Amino acid sequence: EAENDFALIEKMQECMALNIYHEGRGESLEGQYAIAYVTANRVKSRRYPDTVCKVVYDPWQFSWTEVISNSTPYDSVSWFKALETANNVMHGRGVPDPTDGALFYHARDIRPYWAKYQTVTVHIGNHIFYK
Numbered sequence: 001e002a003e004n005d006f007a008l009i010e011k012m013q014e015c016m017a018l019n020i021y022h023e024g025r026g027e028s029l030e031g032q033y034a035i036a037y038v039t040a041n042r043v044k045s046r047r048y049p050d051t052v053c054k055v056v057y058d059p060w061q062f063s064w065t066e067v068i069s070n071s072t073p074y075d076s077v078s079w080f081k082a083l084e085t086a087n088n089v090m091h092g093r094g095v096p097d098p099t100d101g102a103l104f105y106h107a108r109d110i111r112p113y114w115a116k117y118q119t120v121t122v123h124i125g126n127h128i129f130y131k
Contacts, residue, residue: 009090015053016040016086017079018071022064024127025078030098031125032082036089037097038105038129045103052090098122102129 016039024035042048042055049055057065064071073079088094099105100121106112107126118130 012052013083013086013090015056016090017082018073019056019062019064020082020085021073021075021079022068022071023062024125025075025082027125027127029081029085030095031127032085033089033095033097034099034102034122034124034127034129035105036085037099038102040089041097041099041101041103047103098124099129100131102131104130 016036019039020032020035024032027035039052039055043050043052049058056062060066073082085094102121104114104118105127106115108123108128109126115128115130121129121131123129
């Protein structure tokens with residue numbers, strides 16, 4: 001049973017790392033932590049699914065899941081950085097949540113309809129975070 005638990009944790013870490021990688025591999029480490037925390041904050045929220053993978057693959061939540069057919073990381077340095085960030089967030093290590101509990105974000109050059117109904121918590125790199 002412990003082996004199954006380990007495999008499940010590993011799968012959740014992979015889902016979070018894929019989200020970090022595809023949503024923010026060009027961002028600073030703080031920006032990548034921010035993306036990881038939005039994912040983790042959604043898992044904790046009753047408004048979203050209760051596992052990392054279900055949050056990441058919830059339809060129309062993270063654009064890469066809708067537009068990329070092959071999500072296999074090609075940049076190994078960025079991938080290992082994303083894996084480490086995911087591991088740190090999932091195990092309560094690394095930096096505290098730089099988003100102040102944000103559940104949403106978008107790139108600065110996009111103006112989603114929902115943004116006007118949210119409260120901005122922080123701007124980090126190319127993203128704006130909300131709760």
